Amino acid sequence: MICYLCLKKRETSLSWRRLFRLREDVLCDECRQSLVPYDGKLTLSPLRDVIICYEYDESMSHLLYTYKKIGHVALAEAFISDFKRLAPLVRTHDIVPIPAHSTDVERRKFAHVDELLRAAGIPYRHLLRKRHSIQLSAMERHERLKQRHLFESISSERLTRPIVLVDDVVTTGTTLRQAAALLYERGAPDVRAFVLSRPIHNRRGNRANGRN
Numbered sequence: 001m002i003c004y005l006c007l008k009k010r011e012t013s014l015s016w017r018r019l020f021r022l023r024e025d026v027l028c029d030e031c032r033q034s035l036v037p038y039d040g041k042l043t044l045s046p047l048r049d050v051i052i053c054y055e056y057d058e059s060m061s062h063l064l065y066t067y068k069k070i071g072h073v074a075l076a077e078a079f080i081s082d083f084k085r086l087a088p089l090v091r092t093h094d095i096v097p098i099p100a101h102s103t104d105v106e107r108r109k110f111a112h113v114d115e116l117l118r119a120a121g122i123p124y125r126h127l128l129r130k131r132h133s134i135q136l137s138a139m140e141r142h143e144r145l146k147q148r149h150l151f152e153s154i155s156s157e158r159l160t161r162p163i164v165l166v167d168d169v170v171t172t173g174t175t176l177r178q179a180a181a182l183l184y185e186r187g188a189p190d191v192r193a194f195v196l197s198r199p200i201h202n203r204r205g206n207r208a209n210g211r212n
């Protein structure tokens with residue numbers, strides 16, 4: 001089998017995973033072990049809580065670059081077991097991806113957060129539309145602060161179910177906060193978030209790279 005990230009060939013051993021017909025990891029041991037679980041805590045009002053899976057470090061940055069920019073969509077399968085954590089919430093919550101702007105989706109040919117959920121078999125629905133194609137991280141600070149309305153609602157339907165927002169990277173949390181505020185305005189009784197990664201710099205109070 002070939003690792004989906006480093007493309008190195010690796011031996012397939014008769015592991016317990018294979019014996020019990022569980023899905024083979026799409027990453028080799030080396031790539032898998034390079035991903036560092038996130039053990040910090042992020043409080044982000046008005047969200048109830050935020051679950052973060054991994055540190056956004058060099059390894060995760062490389063993986064997400066390969067996934068999003070080079071377009072290796074199958075890498076979404078590397079996070080199936082992480083996103084399966086949402087399965088118990090599906091019956092009672094709406095799972096809502098933070099959307100990319102439509103021009104980014106067209107260029108990329110796929111919606112990167114949707115694909116992470118789809119790979120794990122987690123049903124989701126879109127409630128938000130991104131208003132600008134520019135990334136906050138590409139803006140100067142004073143420009144970023146002016147971006148008060150990153151999203152608009154897709155419909156005017158009153159929301160009645162609690163919501164889990166899903167994104168690939170969080171740094172300052174502006175994106176999640178604005179999305180949550182809009183969903184609360186529309187009636188959502190509760191909004192929380194599930195995010196794949198976050199730069200560790202934030203926890204130490206240094207300037208973070210990457211997205212907001």
Ligand SMILES: [Zn+2]
Nearest residue numbers: 003006028031
């Ligand atoms: Zn590898």
